[in-house]
Amino acid sequence: MSNNKYLVNLTVNNKPVSVEEGTTILDAARKLKFKIPTLCHHPDLQVAGNCRVCVVEQKGARNLVASCATPVSEGMEIYTNSAKVREARKHVIELLLSEHNADCTKCIKNGRCELQELASEYRVGDHVFLDLVDEKDKIPDISSPSIQKDDSKCIRCQRCVRTCSELQAVSALAVVHKGDKQRVSTFLNKPLDDVVCTNCGQCVNRCPTGALTERTYMDNVWDAINDPSTHTVVQTAPAVRIGLGEDLGVEPGQRVTGKMVSALKSIGFDSVLDTDFTADLTIMEEGTELLTRLKEALVDKNESTALPMTTSCSPGWVKFQEHMFPDFLPNMSTCKSPQQMFGPLAKTYYAQKKGLKAENIVSVSVMPCTAKKFEAERPEMRASGYQDVDYVLTTREMAMMVKQAGIEFESLENQNYDSIMGKSSGAGVIFGATGGVMEAALRTAYEIVTGEEVPFKNLNITPVRGMEGVRDAQITVQGAKPEWSFLEGATLKVAVAHGLANAKKLMEAVKSGEKEYHFVEIMGCPGGCLGGGGQPIPTSQEIRDARAKAIYDEDADMPIRKSHENPEIQAIYNDFLGEPLSHKSHDLLHTHYKSRKRY
Secondary structure, eight states: OOOOOOEEEEEETTEEEEEETTOBHHHHHHHTTOOOOOSSOOTTSOOOOOSOTTEEEETTOSSOEETTTOBOOTTOEEESSOHHHHHHHHHHHHHHHHTSOOOGGGSTTTTTOHHHHHHHHTTOOSOOSOOOOOGGGGSOBOOSSSEEEOGGGOOOOOHHHHIIIIITSOOOOEEESOGGGOEEEOGGGOOGGGSSOOOOOHHHHHOSSSSEEEOOOHHHHHHHHHOTTOEEEEEEOGGGGGTGGGGGTOOTTOOOHHHHHHHHHHHTOSEEEEHHHHHHHHHHHHHHHHHHHHHHHHTSOOTTOOOSEEOOOOHHHHHHHHHHOGGGGGGBOSBOOHHHHHHHHHTTHHHHHHTOOGGGEEEEEEESOSHHHHHHTSTTOOTTSSOSSOEEEEHHHHHHHHHHTTOOGGGOOOOOOOSSSOOOOHHHHGGGSTTHHHHHHHHHHHHHHHSSOOSSGGGOOGGGOSSOSEEEEEEEOOSOOGGGGGGTTOEEEEEEEESHHHHHHHHHHHHHTSOOOSEEEEESSTTGGGGOTTSOSOOOHHHHHHHHHHHHHHHHHOSOOSGGGOHHHHHHIIIIIOSTTOHHHHHHHBOOOOOOOOO
């Protein structure tokens, strides 16, 4: 049976094109390199056809048609730039601007706003329509430590609503009312911090205007850097090094690790360290925790042992589970995320090594994630006696600081991270991609149990890699050491999911008994951290694929690719922590989470 799809022939601006049946006019035009503007359309989301900016003229049709929502048909003749089309688009943009708070120079999206770009392209300058922005809408919701919501800049394209529903299965945002009263709101119009929001920031990544942005702490960080009485330490997450360049003139998928370190030192941080170090530390703690749970279940026959164990690196996933699957909280690893392991160690171990007082250290993290801002402020995250991580910057904010400092990023020389919590392995790097935590854990856990490397070529555990929403894998233990003989011949069943809608599917399958696993990795964002809510905009599957390749290329080039072989990890256990799951490790590196209301 042939798999060839039926081809449809049409013309766009008198140029012939053949596309597969079901293709939209928008995609057919793009194939010919004709740009049609859009606002509600996003490649990650289902078609909505809300904004009408993408209208085109179809010969023989009475009205203009929305190109994003209209499939092609045989013999169709389309015109994307007729006078009728241009006039209609201009009026749509003018109408949107009449309901838009145009304080563009004060907006964090200034220069990166899709509505602003269209207004410039179509030379919309005169106020043709009355200004309809309600003054009360100009007061933004800043209740969340992660996300700021400004209704006065919302154009009701509903990208955020569809993102929260389709990709994340949270539905913290919804369209309420109709006509001129229509708006995007939370449940009962409550503040963002008082509804079931996971702070993932995927809505921010897809908002075309400044209606949804991250809460920014750049000024606080600048104040700390410029304060001679403070010692500012910065950590950078794995996915930042393959995303930062996109906001600084570099194509997606480029590794800028050395330039990033150089930029941070030029900005004035006293020490530039690596979250990948505590990613390696997470593997030591989490891998040992998994093996301990397996021993309790298989040898001690402890029926209360919670399996499968689920990862706890993603704060969006942690909060999602607190709301949606509280019965599975015992299954969640007690390990803090790498960011939050770094925080207390910066104000204890690092302070001790440097002869500093904890109260004089300002700990900053650069993350691909808006939920990390929320995580840093959780009451559980004060193991050092202070707030462990003081300020969290997104990748986008870091790029802004580089620009504010007047640094020509592409001309920078590569520099290395500073020592003490600055050395990492390739296993720490791949935390930035979906499946990376699982792969890093298996590289170490298998070697602890057998003394041999995982039976995959070049340590690349390919079954857990990829962009499928949910992936299963198995690994059979062969040649177990005497102390781990109870695992000899055992098949470890694992699963990986990314994006909270996929996480929900996976956890429902586990809850129903349809699926059985020993270990589950879940990342809250599509593609994992590389697709985080704090990464450069725009995002698409093509961009996320390029970032993933860069992550794995970085791992492949690392001299050390297993967490337990990192000499700085070995040193911190010898000098400070003792061993994985020690009393001190539990005090500083582990925590528990709580059930939260679902509505």
